[in-house]
Amino acid sequence: MEGLERIDPWRLRVPRRDPMRVEPWIYADERIRVEEDSVRQLQDAAAVEGVWRVLATPDIHVGYGVPVGSVVATSGCVLPSAVGYDINCGMRLLATPLARREVDVERLARDLRREVPLGEGKANVRVSPGGLEAILDRGVAGLSEAAGADHAAWRERDPREEAADRECMEDGGSMAGDHRQVSPRGRERGAAQLATLGGGNHFIEFQEVEAVLDTAVAGRFGLAAGQLLVMMHTGSRGLGHQVGTDYMGLASGGARGADRRLGVLSLDCPEGRSYVGAMNAAANFAFANRQLLTVLVRAVLRRHLGRDLPVPLVYDVPHNMAKRERHEGREVWVHRKGATRAWPARLMAGTRFADCGQPVLIPGSMGTASYILVGTEASAESLHSVNHGAGRVMSRSQAAGGRHGRRRRRGAGEGRPAAISDEAFREAMRGVLLLAGDRAAVKEEAPQAYKDIDAVVHVVCEAGLARAVARLRPVAVLKG
């Protein structure tokens, strides 16, 4: 793209000019498409008060104010639009001890579909107001206090298993949340939404380990070729969305640059500290959501494959979150929006990953491979961050030809790339069982609407930010 300067085969520079305060860079090679509008968003983010670093991963694409696939570090303030609406949207991977070929995956997937509401606006587990407060304040650690929900996802929890699970979650599945900073409307939206999947790119997928790329680390993560895994991708649902809406609105009042969406909240003011409490509360809700979905997944696996089947959690990683971290000797707020923390062994001291580094879970698009990576010391240059997925190349309406393909516009719509045909979609999904909550909407997530995950992962590995541990192949996918 014009205006970008190539640093080396894996890095592009966005030259600094007024009013930018810092110079962003992008991890991308010649195969990675970088939209002009997403570069403009990086330039705008680089002009925000208090900004210290701006960088983008190869899955970069346009987001609300700040691109998805970006890392923005600030000092003294937070930037809610650099976290986005789906606070603590993240990935979780469960391992089974079984080979995919010895399991009837289709039966499992169809059974799980009956347990998990798919799509937007769905409800499942309802908790009391006090129970919700415990979850918002302590995440997975608050689940045992939030007793009383009459639901299988609650009754079938195993406290010992849950304690072991917490050792395999970023921040132990528990941030310093403050339920009082979540608006009543946000709490209402979340009250009955635990153990739901949501829509868009969220999924639960049965996968097979197709290739082990680092035998030693894969062994440490409990992964071996041919193994059946369950991966999930979901976040904080309507509750997190409401937190994002409330605080982006609050921050926009003080926005100084061209884009009103890029308002910051100073941590010297109550509003900034409130956002941190509310964001952490929403993050806790998302951790609890993935935990209760895990209970349902385990219940289905055990019903079919044996009551005592071990189904350990490999790891749980957020990819939309702001966290206070120490980088290059200073305390900064690292906002990862569609970017995943990738800590090397040294930074995992005191955890069960102290000898190998943090598992990094990278989904491809629907119907394509996913990857397990591990962080490296060299990822310090990206503030220990990698991509979060493949990244869009087509908007939703573009992929489906209008909202769910129903609206086919003439005139203004002419000249834009053609929508994905039903035949091309079927071909791309060949060999993968697709169970979709909304048959029309699912085409918005077609593989063709996304970048090539192999190319994206290639860049972060070649740039030295992570090492590839395993490549996973989808077998059956549940979508919203």
Next chain:
DNA sequence: ATGTGC
């Protein structure tokens, strides 16, 4: 992403 938009 989202009880989905002018």
